[in-house]
Amino acid sequence: MMFLNFRRVRKCQRVQLMTTCLLLSVMMVCWEQLDNSVVNHVKSYSFRYLINRFSYINKSLTIPRNQARIFSNFHYLMDHPDKCIGKDVLLLLFVKTSPENIERRKAIRSTWGNETYIQNTLGVTVKVVFALGAVHIKKTEPLWSKRSGVGFQDQLAQEDRLHGDLIQQDFLDSFHNLTLKLILQFHWMHSHCAHARFLMTADDDIFVHMPNLVSYLQDVSSRGVKDFWIGRVHRGAPPIRSKESKYYVSFEMYPWVAYPDYTAGAAYVVSSDVANKIYHATLTLNASIYIDDVFMGICANAVGVSPQEHVYFSGEGKAPYHPCIYEKMMTSHGHIEDIYDVWKAATHPQVKHGTSGLIGKLYCAAVKMTLLCKPYHFNTYPCKAAFS
Ligand SMILES: *[C@@H]1O[C@H](CO)[C@@H](O)[C@H](O)[C@H]1NC(C)=O
Ligand SMILES: *[C@@H]1O[C@H](CO)[C@@H](O)[C@H](O)[C@H]1NC(C)=O
Ligand SMILES: *[C@@H]1O[C@H](CO)[C@@H](O)[C@H](O)[C@H]1NC(C)=O
Ligand SMILES: *[C@@H]1O[C@H](CO)[C@@H](O)[C@H](O)[C@H]1NC(C)=O
Secondary structure, eight states: OHHHHHHHHHHHHHHHHHHHHHHHHHHHHHHHHHIIIIIHHHHHHHHHHHHHHSSHHHHHHBOOHHHHGGGTOOOEEEOOTTTTTTSOEEEEEEEEOOTTOHHHHHHHHHTTTOHHHIIIIIOSEEEEEEEEEEOOOOTTOGGGTTTSHHHHHHHHHHHHHHHOOEEEEEEEOSGGGHHHHHHHHHHHHHHHOTTOSEEEEEETTEEEOHHHHHHHHHHHHHTTOOSOEEEOEEOSOOOBOOTTSTTBOOTTTOOSSSOOOEEOTTEEEEEHHHHHHHHHHHTTBOTTOOOHHHHHHHHHHHTTOOOEEOTTSOSSOOOOOOHHHHTTOOEEEOOSTTHHHHHHHHTOTTHHHHHOHHHHHHHHHHHHHHHHOOTTOOSSSOGGGGGO
16 A cells, blocks of 8 residues: 555656656746846846946946047048038938948939938938948859949949949948948048038938928927937847847947947937037947947947937838828838838828818827727837827
8 A cells, every 4th residue: 555655656746747847848948038038128128227327338348549440440432521511401311321222322312312302392401421331342253243342343433423422431331340330420420511410320221201300300400409319219128149140249249238228220310419429439439349229329328318219210110101100200111112102102292181180180190090009010100109
């Protein structure tokens, strides 16, 4: 009896043990998932205050000026130092582009980035320039020969002769050199366009509702706002430690659990006083962290500037196509082929017709709520945009 019982107990325990083990391993697997997303975010968000409030990031990333210079000391392959001279520039708009994105630049020039249109229709001077690095030289790819190396650089020079809007420095144009492109923009503005009232930096697959943006910036400017930095804000974002990710950042590069608050690199605007402060921050900071918008956050943190959210600046998201959205939108991400259509639709004089007056406003409130407040629908403007 005893023996049997004992064996029963043993068996029971074994089952229990095995179940526990199974449960534990399931939990561990899930936990890792949880840990990577939820816990990391909760942890980083709770450290956000410390990160934004104190200056230890600034202290630890400050390096001697002569060493910081290596991040900005690139030779200009193409430049237009006279762009802004003698003009009352409301906005200097840098589009971050890559040499091969010829079609995207073409689309921007003939839609929202058309300086002549902006001057004639909106009555202000906006300077749109493209920031790019040097062309990859692919010696081993004969098929690419036309587009690689020297030949392709010639093609770019020809594009530039036609449009006069490429600002190119001699660093390799690559994802991991985006911070160098950011530094280029602030240094160029400091040297050649310091009197522009605002600086904007945008991806080359962004759509900018230029009329809305211009009237918004005119308003901000007339109120004499300082320390202005606006876009889609990432608050307390954690560094990604998974090596497979494009955004992987090592502990050596950035040891803390959260980044300072920053705006999504897709498109954001700063006032000229902020641009000047950021320029000065880049003179003493270690810019080896290659995520450019994060580095912008680090610079801003060092000079005591924090970003503000604008619900109609998109991060990764694409705006829904609708006149009620066009009435308010500032930027929308991920537009390549459709950019001509969106521009035409968004700036059509008829757009304002259906959306004005009491009926129009009620109609648009309902439409925006349906478009933006769907549950599990994050990839666009936030729900609160429907009520602004
Ligand atoms: C820019 O706009 C002007 C005036 O509206 C127009 O004449 C010109 O063709 C446009 N440029 C491009 C590249 O589309
Ligand atoms: C960045 O540019 C520099 C200068 O051209 C180059 O040496 C380096 O390999 C580039 N880095 C990356 C990650 O592409
Ligand atoms: C900048 O940071 C990198 C790590 O991200 C480090 O390897 C490098 O030594 C630092 N540069 C200076 C000048 O301290
Ligand atoms: C960041 O460091 C620089 C140089 O060490 C210092 O002048 C500046 O005041 C610091 N900023 C903050 C916000 O502590």
